[in-house]
Amino acid sequence: MPSSASEPYDLAVIGAGPAGLSGAATASELGLSVALLDASGQVGGQFYRHPDPAAGVARPEALHHGWSAFVELRRRQEASGxxxxxxxxxxxxxxxDGxxxxxxxxxxxGEGERPVRVRARALLLATGSYERQLPFPGxxxxxxxxxxxxxxxLKSGLVLPGSRIVVAGSGPLLLAVASSLAAAGARVPAVVExxxxxxxxxxxxALAANPQKMTEAVVHGSALLRHRVRPLLHSAVTEVHGAQRVEAVTVSRLDRDWRPLPGTGRRIECDALAVGHGLAPQIELATGLGCATRRTADATTALVLDDLQETSVAGVWSAGETGGxxxxxxxxxEGELAALAVAARLRRQSAQGGQSAPGQLRRARRLRRRRARMRVFADVMAASHAPGTGWPSWLSDDTDVCRCEEVTAGRIREAVDELGAHDARTAKLLTRAGMGWCQGRMCGAAVACLAAGGGVPPSDERRLLAVPVPLAVLGSLDEPTEDH
Incomplete structure (x- = not known):
């Protein structure tokens, strides 16, 4: 903690997932005062999401892979102050900076009881990612x-979205989802990749350098075999059927550009569909600060980071999914490496000056080698599951693309073909696509693709507000604010 309420923290960490927990605990162990902010009531982020303790779940680890790593992170965070x-x-x-x-x-x-301001000398952004969705009829x-x-x-509420669930989209997350749903008692007719x-x-x-990834694949693959789940590769759910809710899906074979092959559609009965086409880094806070971005192999937008996890803005570090x-x-x-870098920077800037201890330098070098090895595999994974340019052929003109504003594919195509929109921003201004409550998190990739005429272009849009915020908070910015 700072020495007084008026003093800033040495480091503010935003996001309490694996990266944020690692960074916060490491920085505190190195003697820094650290504030760890997160929207959730519990640490762990999306990856280590778990039931509220009040639920009395005896074995939350049964729903997680690598739970022991989280237990250790939480122990360090709680012991470090x-x-x-x-x-x-x-x-x-x-x-x-500073x-x-x-x-x-x-x-x-976000419907705030009160506005809060946390002051800090350095920032570590560990805001994670959100799921990328590509629309289709139904x-x-x-x-x-x-x-x-x-x-x-399943992890937080111990509930299933249905009893017969098709899992579809693209990316290794599908295997983990399908195996966990099947283990929880759901019937999974197919995993559609x-x-x-x-x-x-x-x-x-890249595979040989990351044997734990192969182990994870074997674990999930064995679970799918045990539960008799069919993998359907180079295929996609191209339509959902039902009156009041899901009753069945149509699965079509795809060509190399993700266009459905005529005559290959098959109907699979189900009462729920779990679908996602990878993850997109959540970088709104970073881009709002002007941090530089890069296009990833799977057509998302990630932050540009240096060898020690610092962004292009001095004094702002980032770790985890924000960098890809x-x-x-x-x-x-990455969280641990960023914390070491922050501690070294603040130590140099302090009145005492000083250099990093040899042990910390060796630790940083080991972490950089480990990060490089895992980043190679991450790049292979991203390239393997990048969306094909032909996926918009799934969409009929009356398919809703922007759910919040009920903007159809036909309206966006009209904005492009007849009104001259050639980017997501112009399409948004002409159709309101992306102006709803989710601020484009659900439809942004699809709108950008339709406006650009193929692929999924990255987004460099800067926003002042990273999340929805009550107008009363904006109206009270000039009033005294409670500081932590």
Missing amino acids: VAHLAGHHVWTVTGQ DWAVHAVTGAD WTLPGVVGAGGAQAM ASGYLRYARRPL VGGAQLAIA
């Missing part, structure tokens, strides 16, 4: 949920 600020929805960050102000509201879903029916959302329902897995085999050195999706172990390593 980190100030855990739960239920804090961070909506923007202001300031400059003098940052993190603005948040408290309360459920995707707004009740019973269609995100693949990660289905897993979150739009890509395949041959690209992994083309990079044997790569999994919990990579996030933990």
